Amino acid sequence: MAGVTAEQDRLAQAPNDDDPWKLWGPYVAGRQWGTVREDYSADGDAWASFPFDHAHRRAYRWGEDGLGAFCDRYGFFNLGIALWNGQDDRLKERLFGLTNAQGNHGEDVKEVWWVTDGTPTHSYAQWLYRYPQAAFPYADLLATNAARGKADDEYELTDTGVLAQDRFTDVEVTWAKAGPTDLVLQVAATNRGPDAVPLDLIVQGWFRNTWSWGRDDRTPSLTRDGDGVLVQHAWLGTYRLVPETPGARILFCDNETDRSLYGEAVTGCPKNGLDRAIVQGDETGVRDDKGTKAGLCWRLQLDPGQTQTVRVRLTGVQAATPSDRTAQVAPIAEAGGDSEQTLATRRAEADEFYAAVIPAEVSDADRFIARRAFAGLLWGKQLYRYSITEWLAGDPAQPTPPAVRHTGRNARWDHLDLADVISMPDEWEYPWFATWDLAFHAVALAHVDPEFAKRQLELMCWEWAQHPNGQLPAYEWNFDDVNPPVHAWATWKVFLLDGGRDTGFLVRVFTKLLMNFSWWINRKDADGSYLFEGGFLGMDNIGFFDRSKPLPDGMRLEQSDATSWMAFYALSMLRIAVQLTRHDLPGFESTARTFFEYFLRLAGAMDDFGSSGISLWSEQDGCYYDVIVHRDGTASQLPVLSLVGMLPLIAVEAVPPEVVDRLPGLLDEVAWIARRNPELSGILVQHESDNGGRITIALTDKNRRARLLDHLLNESELLSPFGIRSLSATYRGGREVTVDGVSFTIEYDPAESRSNLFGGNSNWRGPVWLPINVLLVDALRAYAAGSPAEDVPFPAGASTRHTLGQVADALEDRLTSLFRPGADGRRPGTPRWYPSGPLWDDQVTFSEYFDGDTGAGLGATHQTGWTAMVAHLLCDRPVAGPQGTNAIGSGS
Structure with missing residues (x-):
């Protein structure tokens, strides 16, 4: 139809959440810990029941969280990023903040990030995270805010000094869909500081844990497949996750709770296996062949002002059998094509879409807003x-x-x-x-x-x-x-x-x-x-x-x-x-x-x-x-x-x-x-x-x-x-x-x-x-x-x-x-x-x-x-x- 943009045409094909073009999107929570859903305590203190310090070691029951992440419409498979600056005591896998009792004005996130673009079918989306190059000041933020009262300002990340002199790395996540089940993920890291810095950049994919609760014992799998990872799930079907940028090391673990959190012996390769391998150098918690969580890991060295980019692609290759389906979802994509061209095309289509949506008389400055x-x-x-x-x-x-x-x-x-x-x-x-x-x-x-x-x-x-x-x-x-x-x-x-x-x-x-x-x-x-x-x-x-x-x-x-x-x-x-x-x-x-x-x-x-x-x-x-x-x-x-x-x-x-x-x-x-x-x-x-x-x-x-x-x-x-x-x-x-x-x-x-x-x-x-x-x-x-x-x-x-x-x-x-x-x-x-x-x-x-x-x-x-x-x-x-x-x- 004349005058209809490419994104509007996709929307016409996807009026419902279960329609193909909306199967994948940024549906992963910014925070799953400290929510009522994850609280199984007697006193109803959700913040204390599942605190931030448990999040990288304990499996969630109802959802997942991550950085710049996409998942399918039911959250079975999640794909996002993790970072390590060589200084932190853990991987940066999720946003940190204070609980309602810890903040002097209640709950309060202590991170810097912006959503920079997005289209309704999530055919194109961008997200920007500002990562300190010094050790993230978790303890300082907790202690200083605890000492402040309601008449005081909140003590924020910039107040700690870790971002002074632009000593941070901007990490821009860009998603583009070549087709309903063919996703390109590009991550660009830019050193804004005056010194060269290391950065471990991990694109990690993981299944939400649906098998540990006694309601469905089917366990999906991630397995090494040549230079990529085969993603197999009873409802989603089979996908292939492939690093398009050379130099990635692939590691596996399982989205299971680390039992040492409760004073028990560690068995298998729990969800913090990647964290232990990258941050602590302990690879006893990872495998190189299979699991329910996988990391495509790059070790970068960024000079001042330098940007380095990595790219991966998640592509459907085989649909699940109808008997395993609980709703109508997208057919497995056959789009293919060049990833760089896909990114450029979807960006241009996003521009075209917003030119049609926002009235022409709105100024350029207001259109940006x-x-x-x-x-x-x-x-x-x-x-x-x-x-x-x-x-x-x-x-x-x-x-x-x-x-x-x-x-x-x-x-x-x-x-x-x-x-x-x-x-x-x-x-x-x-x-x-x-x-x-x-x-x-x-x-x-x-x-x-x-x-x-x-x-x-x-x-x-x-x-x-x-x-x-x-x-x-x-x-x-x-x-x-x-x-x-x-x-x-x-x-x-x-x-x-x-x-x-x-x-x-x-x-x-x-x-x-x-x-x-x-x-x-x-x-x-x-x-x-x-x-x-x-x-x-x-x-x-x-x-x-x-x-x-x-x-x-x-x-x-x-x-x-x-x-x-x-x-x-x-x-x-x-x-x-x-x-x-x-x-x-x-x-x-x-x-x-x-x-x-x-x-x-x-x-x-x-x-x-x-x-x-x-x-x-x-x-x-x-x-x-x-x-x-x-x-x-x-x-x-x-x-x-x-x-x-x-x-x-x-x-x-x-x-x-x-x-x-x-x-x-x-x-x-x-x-x-x-x-x-x-x-x-x-x-x-x-x-x-x-x-x-x-x-x-x-x-x-x-x-x-x-x-x-x-x-x-x-x-x-x-x-x-x-x-x-x-x-x-x-x-x-x-x-x-x-x-x-x-x-x-x-x-x-x-x-x-x-x-x-x-x-x-x-x-x-x-x-x-x-x-x-x-x-x-x-x-x-x-x-x-x-x-x-x-x-x-x-x-x-x-x-x-x-x-x-x-x-x-x-x-x-x-x-x-x-x-x-x-x-x-x-x-x-x-x-x-x-x-x-x-x-x-x-x-x-x-x-x-x-x-x-x-x-x-x-x-x-x-x-x-x-x-x-x-x-x-x-x-x-x-x-x-x-x-x-x-x-x-x-x-x-």
């Missing part, structure tokens, strides 16, 4: 295997887990059984799915691979993920926790980005979300007041106390953000139901009316509830607050100016008149509600005729919206140079508030958290978080669609006024500026500990959140997941007018 963001998302697709029934029961060939596990973490989720490629928030600090994170990932991914984005949203609603009671799983550490209900919003956005044609996708997700919506109503609205006690809601320590824990003496917390999220959810469901009525699907108009009425009741409840007459709205402060309700029904507001009080703004929909005309029943519902509840009539606003009679449904009326925006757009409060802060900057130095005779203190922390809530690595008390900012931008565009002439001072207090569409543009620019080079070449969102200079400034870092004052990146350094929403902002910005694609009825 968007492409890096998409690449990070694509490398964040990881294999997630977790059967809770098997995990709780333990394995027949292993010790029985303690009985307490059956009443402990995730015990209620024994239906959950996943073996899927899932978009992860971060490949190291969050190497597990989180449903609300994933919703934002899906919106960004829809620009490059809409089918994968749709499947991700559907996956969370499938019966082996969604709880039978309707709850969506939160995240691995506690599937029972409650995250903001953004799934319906993301579903709509992905539907539109995919062209607004896949009605079946809307139906499949919508029908399952009906159960989830009911779960929210039944579980999080304790007294039927239409006010919600959501609890955690992802914004961790934004309040005075842990909102996941019950209050004493029968009190409860009615949350501004929880109620706003539910109003947002109701409007998102209304939006989808209205769309489905356009396809003459029976029943959806009445469903739309139900969500509309429910939204209006939520709006009314936020104004007044119970006999106390206390509202979530503070007329004095012009803001919404959480409220504590006492056992006698009286209530007290918690006056904190934060995103909690701003979230009512996001519950807004602009309804075009042509949609309203096709839904007379909805108009009848509007009139009926207005007659029965005249106090709600101001919520449904019929705008002036110069906008074509468009209707805006909003949780806040125009007057309250203006007062909220006065806080939101105030640079001394919530508006930072780089977006909207999570907590008002007026709380610098701390603010004490007394509620019912109890004093609480909250302080603006623009950077790392000084709060112990949620493990100390959560900070919603000042920093800028991209996903909430995106929702606020989305809302401003919806208001602008309904009222194009409405304007406000921007920033608040300024003499100049701007339309809400212009304010949305300005806010987008502030967010995007985090990633753009400044006048000095440095990007504001770069973490403070990254040095300046071309070797650093040319790379883009996608941090978890950003300093509310300086914009410096904070938290996880590779949370491309939701921070990749910057690519969505760049690719989805309206070209003409403020309406964009946020309104009900925008689909075809």
